[in-house]
Amino acid sequence: MYLMRLPYFSLCFAIVIFVLSSCASNPYAVTNKAYKKQTKQLAKAIRQTPVQPLPEEWVGTTNFGLRKPNYVVIHHTAQNSTEQTLKTFTLPRTQVSAHYVIGRDGKIYHMLNDYLRAWHGGSSRWGNATDINSSSIGIELDNNGFDAFAEPQISSLLQVLAELKKTHGIPAANFIGHSDIAPGRKVDPNANFPWKRLADSGFGLWPDLVLDSVPATFNPTEALRIIGYDVRNVDSAIRSFKLHFIQTDLSPMLNEYDKQLLYNLYKKYL
Ligand SMILES: [Zn+2]
Structure with missing residues (x-):
């Protein structure tokens, strides 16, 4: 009996160690799980046949796709480290997020599927568009608000922008900054940001x-x-x-x- 039970306990022990070690190696294991749960809820909402108050008949079309982002809004985090920003964007009470966070070292963190709506623009306006969050990708650059932007960070940003432009067909004019869409309220990215270099690469006009x-x-x-x-x-x-x-x-x-x-x-x- 004792001999029979030993492998069972060993297995349990191994599982516990595995779970503990995977949590220890990824501090975001819990919030990654929460992300999955929230996307499942959204997918369920999309699958539902719309219920309207009007006496109408539902006839589902066979021809459709996902709505695509048409703007890219660039920010600086005004925080002290990438870790601080990742934490901010994984705490439900902060109610802020972005699709991408790029560290000073050039490391790219993808935090939200491009097709979903991040909470990065706040109350903003560009032309007649007022719900910029619904139509844009938000990119946060780790920066305390005053420093220059390091070369590896800009180099990674250019890579992300190229991918986004290609994937979603975003026009050059639609690569803008948070301060552009929220005058008087936001001043990011700061004056060191290389907008001309971006425009020279096809992201923004100059x-x-x-x-x-x-x-x-x-x-x-x-x-x-x-x-x-x-x-x-x-x-x-x-x-x-x-x-x-x-x-x-x-x-x-x-x-x-x-x-x-x-x-x-x-x-x-x-
Ligand atoms: Zn911002």
């Missing part, structure tokens, strides 16, 4: 090197609005525009050069 003089009829507020900025507070819109395209001066004023640059850029959005 003004030409040679700028024309500005016609007397040019209306800067109108131009900012056409690019996509929320101009309900013009000073905030100018600050966001300058954080992205000027970077060396963030005052809410447009000098002649700023206006030329804005004029040149806005014509690319017409």
Whole structure:
């Protein structure tokens, strides 16, 4: 009897050790499980035949696919480490998340399926789109809010952007920053972010090197609005525009050069 039971206990012991060690090696084993459970619930909601209050007949079409993200919004975390951000995004009470987090060392963490809605934009607006979370991918770069962005981090970001652009057919103009969609509320990514380098690779638009003089009829507020900025507070819109395209001066004023640059850029959005 004793001999018979020994292997059983050994097996139990081995299982306990395995579970403990896998938890120890992956501190996110529990939240990964929660992720799976939540995606299952969403899949169930999608499978359901819609129940409408109208007296209508359900005839399921055979022709459909998943909605695709059409924007990429870039952030800095304003935190001290990638670990801190991963923790923030796996605590339900924070109610914030992103699809990707990229460390200073270039390590890429994928936190949410691209087809699902992350909570990264908050109250934001770009053009007439107000639910940016529903139509975008959020990418967080580990950065305390002031530091320069390390080369391995930007290099990994460019790889992720290339993949997203190819997979989802995202237009170049739709690679934007959190500050672009939330003027007066957000200032990320910080002024060290290499927007021109991104634009040179096809992610975002950038003004030409040679700028024309500005016609007397040019209306800067109108131009900012056409690019996509929320101009309900013009000073905030100018600050966001300058954080992205000027970077060396963030005052809410447009000098002649700023206006030329804005004029040149806005014509690319017409
Ligand atoms: Zn942000």
